Amino acid sequence: MIESFVDIFNTSSKYVIPILLAVIPFYALVFKKVKVYEVFVEGAQDGFKIAIQIIPFLVAILVAIGMFRASGALEILISFISPILNAIGFPAENVLLAIMRPLSGGGSFGLLSDLVDKYGPDSLIAKIAATMFGSTETTFYVLAVYFGSVGIKKVRHALIAGLIADIVGIFSAVYICRFLFG
Amino acid sequence: MILISVIIGSITGNIDEVTQAAIDSAKLAVELAIGLIGIMALWLGMMKIAEESGLIQSIAKIIRPLVVWLFPEVPPDHPAMGAIILNMAANILGLGNAATPLGLKAMQELQELNPQKDTATNAMCTFLALNTSSVTLILPATVVGLMGINANQIFLSTILATTMSTIAAIIAVKSLEKSQRFAIQSPNKCEEIEEDRLISK
Incomplete structure (x- = not known):
């Protein structure tokens, strides 16, 4: 039963991106009379901008983590924490990302790129990392921007609730990926 | 480091x-x-088409009843409710660029309803907890770009994980807002209402 579910999932997941690419422009053109080509180009220009904007973050994080790994420090850190993490089934390689995620979007994207680059996009570690990245937010940043914009100083339970959501999201990412791709 | x-x-x-x-x-x-x-240009171009074709409004209609239920303090016809719903719909579609201005609008409208301008209301905390738990159906363009064809599989795992974190956010925010520790502190009417509410619970 469970295995067949995973099979169905893996077969049907192949269609997610192709269907999105086919259905969105079709729907927009036929039902909404959107000027598909012009709008596409307008949106696509953002791809260029965002890619350029993330370069400084990527340089900072990839250099720091690259040096950290080459010095052997990352290995020492991982060998320290992995016994505890193995007990709960959490891959030690994903820990830095989990800690960085609520603090910095650029930084955690840098760590995600590092893991994808080191282990390959088809590895379990990269899939867990991508799921973590996609299913949580930079809580501190969102809180600072949104509360800051209206001058709220006492945030009450918003921070704790946000962090609880992050922790649940991070652990869910690990266990869901282990179940689906493990 | x-x-x-x-x-x-x-x-x-x-x-x-x-x-x-x-x-x-x-x-x-x-x-x-x-x-x-x-890949990011391709993805963001597609998402722009989705945005232009009114997908945000369609999603907004679907989630409206749920959002009204989540924000009992906000009158359903208040502009704050509209901004909250549109912000969440944009988040669901992974349209971060469209979501942020709508979110800031929602905060401004919620601030109008706030009797104590330096303290967050329950509705604000709920709104931000939902935002930080990142309700999403569509992956960010950066992730699609990085994962390439493997992004296909990440869609479902992300939807499942984000559903869990969103449920956690709702449970956390709804139980914490009743806690004495996070009660609004000030010697005005607002607190009395809050206390009455706590006692009646």
Whole structure:
């Protein structure tokens, strides 16, 4: 039963991106009379901008983590924490990302790129990392921007609730990926 | 982190590797970012089409009853409710650029309803907890770019994980708002209402 579910999932997941690419422009053109080509180009220009904007973050994080790994420090850190993490089934390689995620979007994207680059996009570690990245937010940043914009100083339970959501999201990412791709 | 790397690198005799890693990583960072441009342009172009075709409004209609239920303090016809719903719909579609201005609008409208301008209301906390738990159906363009064809599989795992974190956010925010520790503190009417509410619970 469970295995067949995973099979169905893996077969049907192949269609997610192709269907999105086919259905969105079709729907927009036929039902909404959107000027598909012009709008596409307008949106696509953002791809260029965002890619350029993330370069400084990527340089900072990839250099720091690259040096950290080459010095052997990352290995020492991982060998320290992995016994505890193995007990709960959490891959030690994903820990830095989990800690960085609520603090910095650029930084955690840098760590995600590092893991994808080191282990390959088809590895379990990269899939867990991508799921973590996609299913949580930079809580501190969102809180600072949104509360800051209206001058709220006492945030009450918003921070704790946000962090609880992050922790649940991070652990869910690990266990869901282990179940689906493990 | 870099300082630790240099110290440990010196101790372990890996200092050449550490230097090399710094140079290689800086180069890799730019190559990676440039490599992302194509896929991200494709993805963001598609998402722009989705936005223009009114997908945000369609999703907004679907989630409206749920959002009204989540924000009992906000009158259903108040502009704050509209902004909250549109912000969440944009988040669900992964349209971060469209979501942020709507979110800021929602905060302004919620502030209008706030009797105590420096303290967050329950509705604000709920709104932000939902935002930080990142309700989403569509992956960010950066993730699609990085994962390539494997992004296909990440869609479902992300939807499942984000559903869990959103449920956790709702439970956390709804139980914490009743806690004495997070009660609104001020010697005005607002607190009395809050206390009455606590007693009646």
